[in-house]
Amino acid sequence: MLLPCVHFSRFSPYMYYHYHPRSDLAGQGGTGVWCLVLDRKGEETRRGSMGRPPCCDKANVKKGLWTPEEDAKLLAYTSNHGTGNWTSVPQRAGLKRCGKSCRLRYTNYLRPNLKHESFTQEEEELIVTLHAMLGSRWSLIANQLPGRTDNDVKNYWNTKLSKKLRQRGIDPLTHRPIADLMQSIGTLAIRPPPAAAASSSSPYFPINNPAAPPPLPLLQDDDVSYHAALQQKQEVITLLDADAPGAAASPDHHHHQQLKWSDFLADDAAAALEAAAPPAQFQEAAAVAGGGGLSARACGGDIGGGVGIGGGGAGDDGAASSAFIDAMLDSDRKMGVDQLIAELLADPAYCYGACCGSSSSEMGWGC
DNA sequence: AAATCGGGCAACCGCGCGCAG
DNA sequence: CCTGCGCGCGGTTGCCCGATT
Numbered sequence: 257m258l259l260p261c262v263h264f265s266r267f268s269p270y271m272y273y274h275y276h277p278r279s280d281l282a283g284q285g286g287t288g289v290w291c292l293v294l295d296r297k298g299e300e301t302r303r304g305s306m307g308r309p310p311c312c313d314k315a316n317v318k319k320g321l322w323t324p325e326e327d328a329k330l331l332a333y334t335s336n337h338g339t340g341n342w343t344s345v346p347q348r349a350g351l352k353r354c355g356k357s358c359r360l361r362y363t364n365y366l367r368p369n370l371k372h373e374s375f376t377q378e379e380e381e382l383i384v385t386l387h388a389m390l391g392s393r394w395s396l397i398a399n400q401l402p403g404r405t406d407n408d409v410k411n412y413w414n415t416k417l418s419k420k421l422r423q424r425g426i427d428p429l430t431h432r433p434i435a436d437l438m439q440s441i442g443t444l445a446i447r448p449p450p451a452a453a454a455s456s457s458s459p460y461f462p463i464n465n466p467a468a469p470p471p472l473p474l475l476q477d478d479d480v481s482y483h484a485a486l487q488q489k490q491e492v493i494t495l496l497d498a499d500a501p502g503a504a505a506s507p508d509h510h511h512h513q514q515l516k517w518s519d520f521l522a523d524d525a526a527a528a529l530e531a532a533a534p535p536a537q538f539q540e541a542a543a544v545a546g547g548g549g550l551s552a553r554a555c556g557g558d559i560g561g562g563v564g565i566g567g568g569g570a571g572d573d574g575a576a577s578s579a580f581i582d583a584m585l586d587s588d589r590k591m592g593v594d595q596l597i598a599e600l601l602a603d604p605a606y607c608y609g610a611c612c613g614s615s616s617s618e619m620g621w622g623c
Numbered sequence: 624a625a626a627t628c629g630g631g632c633a634a635c636c637g638c639g640c641g642c643a644g
Numbered sequence: 645c646c647t648g649c650g651c652g653c654g655g656t657t658g659c660c661c662g663a664t665t
Contacts (some may be wrong), residue, residue: 320634320635321634322634360633360634361633361634365633407632407634411633414632415631
């Protein structure tokens, strides 16, 4: 069923025909808005859909496991034509699949130079260490493992490594000994409630309440090495983001990644130390972020920190801190990402933060 | 031998962002 | 300026298959 309506722009009226996906036009172009562009005399000057055409006809695409025949078609097409526009690949390759499905199949299975054998001990150790550094940013982790896809690494983590860590007494989310976390939870539980005068502040963020005692750190305040580790952690994130394919294409994207880093910091228990005296403009944001918990994406990282503050630390808009951090990062950007990671992995000070100290060596995943 | 359970993994889903039209 | 797709990403689902009862 077509539902016409007319929009008058500055130059000419647009006549739209909205149609339902299941109408008679569905399958001949997908969902969307079909339009006629009319000039002032009411004559047609252009016709077509608004925006890009849909990638595929959702109703007629095949789902589920790929057959060897489909693999062969996709492989033959990509080896002859490359992997340009995935939307057109199914049709050109003679496949009844969504372009997105083709891309996934290719990148996770058919792509050349992929390793299909099981993970080695070295790869296992690297994944654990990188996960401690980066959280569940599987694409970044996979970039450091030649021949492995983010899906491979993610599945291996979820099915093997996280269980292995748990069995060995390490919380896979925080990479801290579970005993330490339990002790921290117990300590928090007996703390007095925030004063009534600060009722507008989140009780989960005593930092917002001047009357409340300071946050109880999981580490000592004077633990310089751990603070250094946090600083390096941010540098790794920043560099990896910049190194990631397409990341440098947009300043907005880079800014977005920095915000994600802030989320990452917010989830880290040790961030509470750095947030001992946050800029005033961050305190309200911290209460909001904390009251609603963590973002869905950030939750994949270090939930177990328990104490957080949004926007504190690096990657914020504070002019002074930003300038300071920028100056530090500029010098480090000259280094290659791989080299930086290699140095960090070999740095005992960093390993304290990334591998939860002595536990990692005890577990056989020392740095 | 059949039923059930659980691990592993491929694939799908949904979101954010950029960009084309 | 607005709409909606392409792409990349992380989270989740569900199928397959071997082990167990």
